[in-house]
Amino acid sequence: MPHVIVKLWPGKTEQQKRQLAERITHDVMDVLNYGDESVSVAFEEVSATDWMAKVYKPDIVDQPEKLYKKPGYTM
Secondary structure (H helix, E strand, C coil): CCEEEEEECCCCCHHHHHHHHHHHHHHHHHHHCCCHHHCEEEEEECCCCCHHHHHHHHHHHCCHHHCCCCCCCCC
């Protein structure tokens, strides 16, 4: 049961988040052969000032083995 969490800066519209959730759901269904009922998508907004401490260091720097797409930026 894939559960995808998208961490992003605040400011995206509800429409943008719904559209992204739909596309993620579609791709998970297509690539992993799950039905719509098996996929969930959540959004976690993290401010730019908190990004380093709440996302970049714990999720990217400290867990590189989990990354399948690395960011093109450094902090």
